[in-house]
Amino acid sequence: MNKKQVTTEHHHFPWDHPRFRSWIAVARACQLMQQALTRALAHLDVKPPHLDILINLYRFEGITQQELARKLLVGRSNMSMLLPQLEKRGLIERRGDERDKRILRLSLTSEGRTLTEEAMEIQTALIDKSLAADTIDECTVIAQSMERLITVLLKEDAEISEN
Amino acid sequence: MNKKQVTTEHHHFPWDHPRFRSWIAVARACQLMQQALTRALAHLDVKPPHLDILINLYRFEGITQQELARKLLVGRSNMSMLLPQLEKRGLIERRGDERDKRILRLSLTSEGRTLTEEAMEIQTALIDKSLAADTIDECTVIAQSMERLITVLLKEDAEISEN
DNA sequence: ACATAATTGTACAACGATGAACAAAAAGCA
DNA sequence: TGCTTTTTGTTCATCGTTGTACAATTATGT
Numbered sequence: 001m002n003k004k005q006v007t008t009e010h011h012h013f014p015w016d017h018p019r020f021r022s023w024i025a026v027a028r029a030c031q032l033m034q035q036a037l038t039r040a041l042a043h044l045d046v047k048p049p050h051l052d053i054l055i056n057l058y059r060f061e062g063i064t065q066q067e068l069a070r071k072l073l074v075g076r077s078n079m080s081m082l083l084p085q086l087e088k089r090g091l092i093e094r095r096g097d098e099r100d101k102r103i104l105r106l107s108l109t110s111e112g113r114t115l116t117e118e119a120m121e122i123q124t125a126l127i128d129k130s131l132a133a134d135t136i137d138e139c140t141v142i143a144q145s146m147e148r149l150i151t152v153l154l155k156e157d158a159e160i161s162e163n
Numbered sequence: 164m165n166k167k168q169v170t171t172e173h174h175h176f177p178w179d180h181p182r183f184r185s186w187i188a189v190a191r192a193c194q195l196m197q198q199a200l201t202r203a204l205a206h207l208d209v210k211p212p213h214l215d216i217l218i219n220l221y222r223f224e225g226i227t228q229q230e231l232a233r234k235l236l237v238g239r240s241n242m243s244m245l246l247p248q249l250e251k252r253g254l255i256e257r258r259g260d261e262r263d264k265r266i267l268r269l270s271l272t273s274e275g276r277t278l279t280e281e282a283m284e285i286q287t288a289l290i291d292k293s294l295a296a297d298t299i300d301e302c303t304v305i306a307q308s309m310e311r312l313i314t315v316l317l318k319e320d321a322e323i324s325e326n
Numbered sequence: 327a328c329a330t331a332a333t334t335g336t337a338c339a340a341c342g343a344t345g346a347a348c349a350a351a352a353a354g355c356a
Numbered sequence: 357t358g359c360t361t362t363t364t365g366t367t368c369a370t371c372g373t374t375g376t377a378c379a380a381t382t383a384t385g386t
Binding site for chain 1 (some may be wrong): 177178180181182183184185186188189190191192193194195196198199218222236283286287290291292293294296297299301302303304305306308309310311312313315316317319320
């Protein structure tokens with residue numbers, strides 16, 4: 001009994017499948033992290049989607065709504081819903097471009113920048129605590145694996161959009 | 164210029180922070196995987212939340228709605244919305260427990276089991292393709308890291324719920 | 327036993343995300 | 357130049373998820 005009889009395992013059930021198990025863990029971890037981040041940011045009246053936007057404006061000043069939506073992997077209509085809210089709160093500015101009157105260039109106000117820095121510190125602290133048991137090497141393995149996966153799936157998306 | 168002047172890097176920006184970068188990649192990968200899975204399952208008229216339910220009923224026959232919600236990290240009301248849909252489609256059954264008349268015990272019908280097996284194969288194939296570049300060892304590193312993270316955050320949740 | 331608290335599932339209102347249809351502007355092309 | 361196509365952003369109807377309030381049932385404690 002219990003001897004290794006087969007070298008090519010057949011994985012009758014998905015949860016016996018190493019990649020499947022890994023991915024399930026990744027998905028659950030994401031869900032929990034999202035919930036934890038939502039609570040951690042609540043006192044700033046900022047939710048994860050808002051923070052995603054703010055961080056990208058922090059990095060890429062003058063980006064357009066379209067580019068922002070593409071980076072965040074959401075639809076343009078989503079930006080059309082969220083950005084006016086942030087604008088009314090005085091966190092961001094939307095200025096029309098002179099050369100191309102279709103596009104709106106986005107930037108943080110100084111209050112927006114301050115709030116973003118606060119929120120990023122909270123998020124960084126949460127991530128740090130959650131991954132505290134991992135070495136930097138392990139983090140690098142994870143990052144590279146996920147970036148490969150992102151590349152694979154984005155390439156597929158592009159091919160689908162081509163029709 | 165460009166000489167290494169500091170040995171203790173201070174990570175002025177989050178995106179220079181290894182753990183932060185790793186986590187951002189994880190989150191984006193999850194988003195893309197969710198979208199890809201939605202498309203891959205569309206022809207079965209099954210969406211990722213449905214599949215999550217079906218897989219858990221496949222593994223844990225006779226589970227209650229409460230337990231199911233806890234496993235899936237969603238609210239009970241969510242189950243109250245989704246399960247009747249699956250029941251009307253003849254994929255699952257809900258039977259009241261005799262000893263405790265509050266709870267409903269869930270199980271798959273034979274059609275539900277068949278559909279679940281089909282859908283799991285699709286999901287497994289997608290995961291396999293997406294993680295094809297990773298060795299089993301790398302997958303194990305990822306799974307262990309994520310499971311540690313899940314443990315950490317679940318423990319926090321429990322402490323918060325205690326009040 | 328009885329009253330109170332906790333658990334389980336449901337109903338509903340509120341919020342967020344999505345995709346399709348639309349208008350305005352720019353680019354491509356004859 | 358004029359016409360069509362593409363790009364950019366908005367609006368709106370729809371769907372999914374959440375949290376709260378509620379009813380029914382069970383557990384707890386005196």
